[in-house]
Amino acid sequence: MTVTLEPWRHEGHMRRASPSARRSSRPPSPSSPSTATARRRSEIADAAGLSPAGLLHYFGSKEELFVAILRARDDRDEQEHAGEDASTAFLAVMRHNASVPGLVQLYAQLAAEAGDPSHPAHTYFRERTERVEAFTRAQVAADQRAGRLRDDLDPAWVVRTLHALADGLQGAWMLDPSLDMAAEIEQFLALLRPA
16 A cells, blocks of 8 residues: 555545545645644754653643743853843844744744743743843843933833834744844834933
8 A cells, every 4th residue: 555645545546535524634734833843843852862752751741842942042041141231132132033043933932822821831921021121121220320321211111112122023033034133123222322
């Protein structure tokens, strides 16, 4: 028996099935979200020397695995840019993000899904946002006292706007990789400096 990629064909004959049944039995397209997720999980498992099922044994679900990946990315960014001012570190991270499109896509996808309080990534995104924004607010306030940023702006507003701008730029960049995310953010930061 010859088995082809179309599971409803065997030995060259089409089984009699309705078009909707044939569509539902077709394998997902290579660019579908479920296929991309399975491929990503398989690549991670290969890198760890495990099977995809073995990998999920350690994390419980693919979402928990993806949160662990994002936590590792955050740890790397924090270690690499420790001691730098917030603007320099933020711009460096945005430049680096342009070299890791898979991580940007993973972050954007999980961030959208994590709006649901029952999602496994919800706590991660809430805690990450609170931690990053608290640090950045303190940095903005220090820069205002030192005269590096306009002191008529609310630090919380600056941070929320910068965060929203970065997330929006990452979404736009996924559609148009020629977009220079760091340059766009630099242009925004220039508006915050005293005249």
